[in-house]
Amino acid sequence: MSATLSHPNPGNAKYDRVMKVAAGDKRFKILEVTMKKNQFRHDSLIEVLHKAQELFGYLEDDLLRFVAYKLKLPPSRVYGVATFYHFFSLKPQGKHTCVVCMGTACYVKGADKVVEALQNKLKVKSGETTPDGNVSLLTARCIGACGIAPAVTYDGQVSPKQTPEQALEKIGQWLQPA
Amino acid sequence: MAAKTLTINGQQVTAEEGATVLQVARDAKINIPTLCHLDGMKDVGACRLCIVEVVGTPKLLPACTTVIAEGMEIKTESDRLRKYRKMTLELLFAERNHVCAVCVANGHCELQTLAYEQGVDHVRYDYLFPKWGVDTTHERFGMDHNRCILCSRCVRACVEIEGAATKSIAGRGAKSKIISDLNEPWGEADSCTSCGKCVQSCPTGALFNKGSTVAEMEHDRSHLDYVVTAREKKLWVTHA
Amino acid sequence: MQLDELKAIAEKKKASAKKVCLRTCLSAGCISSQSDVLHKNLATEVKAAGLENDVEVRRVGCMGFCGQGPLVGVDHKEGKEELFEFVKPDDAKAIVSHLKGGACDVQKGDPQHPFFAKQVKIVRANGGIVDPENIEDYLAIGGYQALHHALTEMNSESIIDTITKSGLRGRGGAGFPSGIKWGTVAKSPGAKKYVVCNGDEGDPGAFMDRSVLESDPHLVLEGMAIAAHAVGADQGFLYVRAEYPLAISRLQIAIKQAKALGLLGSGIFETPFNFNVDIRIGAGAFVCGEETALLASIEGERGMPRPRPPFPAVKGLWGCPTLLNNVETFANISAIINKGADWYASFGTEKSKGTKVFALTGKIKNNGLIEVPMGIPLRQIVEEMGGGAPDGHSVKSVQTGGPSGGCIPAEHLDTPVDYESLGKLGSIMGSGGMVVMDDTTNMVEIAKFYMEFCMDESCGKCIPCRAGTVQMFHLLEKITQRKATKRDLDKLEELCDMVKNTSLCGLGQTAPNPIQSTLRFFRSEYEALLQPDATGAPVGANGTAKAH
Ligand SMILES: Cc1cc2nc3c(=O)[nH]c(=O)nc-3n(C[C@H](O)[C@H](O)[C@H](O)COP(=O)(O)O)c2cc1C
Ligand code: SF4
Ligand code: SF4
Ligand code: FES
Ligand code: FES
Numbered sequence: 012m013s014a015t016l017s018h019p020n021p022g023n024a025k026y027d028r029v030m031k032v033a034a035g036d037k038r039f040k041i042l043e044v045t046m047k048k049n050q051f052r053h054d055s056l057i058e059v060l061h062k063a064q065e066l067f068g069y070l071e072d073d074l075l076r077f078v079a080y081k082l083k084l085p086p087s088r089v090y091g092v093a094t095f096y097h098f099f100s101l102k103p104q105g106k107h108t109c110v111v112c113m114g115t116a117c118y119v120k121g122a123d124k125v126v127e128a129l130q131n132k133l134k135v136k137s138g139e140t141t142p143d144g145n146v147s148l149l150t151a152r153c154i155g156a157c158g159i160a161p162a163v164t165y166d167g168q169v170s171p172k173q174t175p176e177q178a179l180e181k182i183g184q185w186l187q188p189a
Numbered sequence: 190m191a192a193k194t195l196t197i198n199g200q201q202v203t204a205e206e207g208a209t210v211l212q213v214a215r216d217a218k219i220n221i222p223t224l225c226h227l228d229g230m231k232d233v234g235a236c237r238l239c240i241v242e243v244v245g246t247p248k249l250l251p252a253c254t255t256v257i258a259e260g261m262e263i264k265t266e267s268d269r270l271r272k273y274r275k276m277t278l279e280l281l282f283a284e285r286n287h288v289c290a291v292c293v294a295n296g297h298c299e300l301q302t303l304a305y306e307q308g309v310d311h312v313r314y315d316y317l318f319p320k321w322g323v324d325t326t327h328e329r330f331g332m333d334h335n336r337c338i339l340c341s342r343c344v345r346a347c348v349e350i351e352g353a354a355t356k357s358i359a360g361r362g363a364k365s366k367i368i369s370d371l372n373e374p375w376g377e378a379d380s381c382t383s384c385g386k387c388v389q390s391c392p393t394g395a396l397f398n399k400g401s402t403v404a405e406m407e408h409d410r411s412h413l414d415y416v417v418t419a420r421e422k423k424l425w426v427t428h429a
Numbered sequence: 430m431q432l433d434e435l436k437a438i439a440e441k442k443k444a445s446a447k448k449v450c451l452r453t454c455l456s457a458g459c460i461s462s463q464s465d466v467l468h469k470n471l472a473t474e475v476k477a478a479g480l481e482n483d484v485e486v487r488r489v490g491c492m493g494f495c496g497q498g499p500l501v502g503v504d505h506k507e508g509k510e511e512l513f514e515f516v517k518p519d520d521a522k523a524i525v526s527h528l529k530g531g532a533c534d535v536q537k538g539d540p541q542h543p544f545f546a547k548q549v550k551i552v553r554a555n556g557g558i559v560d561p562e563n564i565e566d567y568l569a570i571g572g573y574q575a576l577h578h579a580l581t582e583m584n585s586e587s588i589i590d591t592i593t594k595s596g597l598r599g600r601g602g603a604g605f606p607s608g609i610k611w612g613t614v615a616k617s618p619g620a621k622k623y624v625v626c627n628g629d630e631g632d633p634g635a636f637m638d639r640s641v642l643e644s645d646p647h648l649v650l651e652g653m654a655i656a657a658h659a660v661g662a663d664q665g666f667l668y669v670r671a672e673y674p675l676a677i678s679r680l681q682i683a684i685k686q687a688k689a690l691g692l693l694g695s696g697i698f699e700t701p702f703n704f705n706v707d708i709r710i711g712a713g714a715f716v717c718g719e720e721t722a723l724l725a726s727i728e729g730e731r732g733m734p735r736p737r738p739p740f741p742a743v744k745g746l747w748g749c750p751t752l753l754n755n756v757e758t759f760a761n762i763s764a765i766i767n768k769g770a771d772w773y774a775s776f777g778t779e780k781s782k783g784t785k786v787f788a789l790t791g792k793i794k795n796n797g798l799i800e801v802p803m804g805i806p807l808r809q810i811v812e813e814m815g816g817g818a819p820d821g822h823s824v825k826s827v828q829t830g831g832p833s834g835g836c837i838p839a840e841h842l843d844t845p846v847d848y849e850s851l852g853k854l855g856s857i858m859g860s861g862g863m864v865v866m867d868d869t870t871n872m873v874e875i876a877k878f879y880m881e882f883c884m885d886e887s888c889g890k891c892i893p894c895r896a897g898t899v900q901m902f903h904l905l906e907k908i909t910q911r912k913a914t915k916r917d918l919d920k921l922e923e924l925c926d927m928v929k930n931t932s933l934c935g936l937g938q939t940a941p942n943p944i945q946s947t948l949r950f951f952r953s954e955y956e957a958l959l960q961p962d963a964t965g966a967p968v969g970a971n972g973t974a975k976a977h
């Protein structure tokens with residue numbers, strides 16, 4: 012799919028808004044450097060989205076618009092790609108993230124029990140963030156640590172052979188008032 | 190270009206190299222059911238209704254994307270194919286909320302016509318009743334996601350023919366959704382040229398011209414007991 | 430770079446070997462138990478003990494026995510080998526004092542344990558031995574000499590001939606003969622061609638490719654370069670899933686180091702051959718392991734498969750002929766070039782040659798990675814190497830092939846592990862995931878687990894897979910909730926057949942396998958959950974009566 016459309020220019024309300032936001036935030040500059048490094052090639056879209064999520068934590072609408080405008084891609088294409096891949100999040104994540112692996116090896120070793128315990132404790136379903144924005148509970152499809160199943164990733168750190176008790180203890184630390 | 194000779198349902202046909210089985214069959218007046226195919230647009234092989242049997246190949250092949258070869262022996266009808274096509278249509282009916290009685294496309298719907306043609310007289314799968322909305326924000330057109338079968342004809346029309354690329358698919362699997370620009374209300378999508386090509390290409394009532402039908406659409410949406418009505422009232426009989 | 434320079438670096442590296450080498454696994458599994466801290470501590474302790482000149486503290490990749498990790502291997506120059514298991518960061522001092530003859534209460538492993546002793550290592554020969562972030566380690570064991578040989582002594586034809594004769598089949602799942610695929614790409618007309626390595630490793634419960642990439646990245650790069658020379662490509666892509674950050678960073682380091690030595694880039698080994706490799710990172714979509722979806726993803730699109738033919742070998746990336754192979758497939762190449770097709774073909778069975786790496790996990794005593802010759806009886810893997818099910822339970826079945834595979838029941842444990850035998854049992858070799866289930870496992874739940882996976886991972890393009898997996902999952906839910914009748918089971922079986930035969934890509938075509946295989950061997954577990962079909966109007970999931 013090559014984009015032949017005429018792109019929004021200055022004067023377009025959305026374009027102006029996005030560029031104004033971008034001008035006041037250094038992270039957009041860094042993102043643009045990544046795009047430049049990829050010569051603004053269309054096939055770099057996924058890489059650019061990875062960088063955007065790394066910088067901003069999640070992919071907010073105007074951020075996706077910025078990417079679309081800069082790469083000269085249709086916004087629908089950018090949105091379509093961003094929502095196809097589950098690694099990309101269009102909603103803000105909690106301060107802490109807890110990712111329980113629900114791959115086969117972890118599942119047969121009781122990862123479902125860990126998820127259940129955490130859901131009960133946090134009162135959210137997997138894929139959700141606690142209303143106070145503190146903890147996001149997520150599940151993954153195998154993180155490649157099957158030899159030490161069940162594996163849980165707390166704030167990016169993988170922990171091996173987790174029991175519901177261990178998981179609750181770990182989460183407990185996050186729930187303490189600071 | 191070299192000509193190729195093959196047989197379709199025992200009938201010998203000759204066609205130009207590079208042609209698809211579907212093109213050749215249609216030229217020979219042999220009907221193969223299709224949903225995602227639309228003349229003039231790239232074929233994607235998505236709906237799987239056009240599957241045919243090719244002697245010597247264990248797999249069933251989609252006629253729309255299979256290029257002919259010399260000596261091919263093709264069967265477009267068999268008990269197995271009929272059964273699979275019927276099941277495919279049943280799966281579609283159960284997937285979203287197709288209530289023909291209240292649809293703008295009633296009588297002009299390719300899905301309805303195919304169901305009739307293929308003898309789908311009931312749907313054996315549980316209806317999933319997903320909650321999909323209707324987008325009526327565009328001045329002239331509307332989109333009812335309940336009736337979308339995700340054939341991507343509108344997307345291809347918008348990208349390949351109009352070049353606007355307003356439409357795309359977001360999400361994946363059963364949660365896939367046709368979107369305008371950044372999943373915005375259609376009326377707010379800057380890139381839409383209001384050409385209406387997507388509406389023209391839609392096989393069902395998912396994309397429609399606004400006007401007389403809108404009120405009807407909205408107010409009848411709560412009636413989703415399609416199961417009973419569809420069967421009792423023979424909704425698939427073409428009324429046009 | 431010339432061959433003698435390459436050999437000089439290798440010789441120098443070998444000559445600098447110290448009396449003792451302390452190898453700590455710094456692969457994802459062991460790092461999760463702080464082996465990275467342990468590694469640092471070991472270095473500090475060695476220094477503190479004044480042993481820097483005698484002891485090398487080496488970061489290595491996966492040694493395989495992940496369930497017992499963190500692992501530290503000790504190589505003594507005179508040949509003695511020791512292994513420590515479950516090593517904690519605090520154990521560094523004890524291990525170093527042990528080197529000086531002191532006592533040490535860190536748990537000792539047995540390097541001759543059947544888990545290790547029964548293995549035949551080709552792909553994983555250097556895993557746990559070389560430092561994956563130091564190209565000199567790889568050169569010291571003869572790295573990149575196969576590439577030199579291929580570039581200077583062989584041409585496209587002779588390389589492809591060698592690969593064909595070796596009997597190597599694709600390790601990504603389907604087992605397509607690699608030589609034939611290479612030949613097709615080589616013959617396909619086109620000025621521009623690509624080589625793509627599939628490191629998406631989507632089977633949940635498998636981590637062979639992760640381990641190879643993390644432990645021995647140059648082996649894969651060398652294999653890709655040889656392939657590129659054989660098919661006439663000058664650009665490669667290595668597609669790695671985002672869940673493998675360590676593999677990605679080690680590959681980046683490896684590519685940089687190889688380029689710096691002129692082993693990748695332009696005019697490799699002062700021949701006209703150019704080859705560059707770029708890494709592409711996945712973003713969480715199982716279907717991107719399917720080759721046409723993977724190519725779409727490399728092009729920055731939604732990872733939706735497209736109908737084949739045309740096959741990527743003829744029309745792949747940006748319409749150019751593209752050779753696409755799995756990580757493990759590429760990892761076999763340099764050994765085949767170095768030691769010859771006949772040597773490679775001497776391992777395995779008539780139709781399945783060589784070795785295969787498996788990730789042995791689930792309800793089994795010894796968890797980890799093993800590499801075994803093709804054709805080895807499943808029982809040897811599960812009972813002798815794996816030690817059977819733990820806690821007094823017995824093995825009920827072994828799942829191979831992940832969401833595309835099947836469950837092999839205990840009574841068939843004597844089946845030789847090769848493509849054909851597994852296929853006959855309704856499973857597949859797959860990429861190498863082997864999840865052991867014990868007598869507490871409910872097989873209907875397992876089938877449901879996989880169906881949910883396929884439903885979530887379906888790209889949604891074609892109707893049978895998109896809507897069919899939803900209905901199959903729904904029916905399985907009804908069964909496990911004891912709300913289903915015999916009729917529902919019939920419907921389920923009919924859908925399995927339909928989805929298998931009409932779906933566009935391999936995901937849909939194989940999604941029914943876990944159901945079909947559990948139905949074949951554990952049908953009674955399904956039937957025990959069915960309700961009598963008295964009224965002929967079974968209850969729907971939402972409680973409403975449905976007309977049938
Ligand atoms: C749904 C699906 C997922 C797949 N996932 C992988 C994968 O994760 N890794 C892989 O190497 N091959 C995977 N494959 C197989 C590839 O499509 C392809 O056949 C393979 O990478 C070719 O390499 P080989 O010939 O070396 O096996 C998958 C196939 C399907 C249908
Ligand atoms: S809106 Fe119509 S044309 Fe577009 S995908 Fe849905 S059914 Fe097809
Ligand atoms: S079989 Fe499934 S994953 Fe493959 S194209 Fe069809 S919907 Fe997509
Ligand atoms: S199944 Fe959990 S890490 Fe692989
Ligand atoms: S018309 Fe061929 S698959 Fe839809």
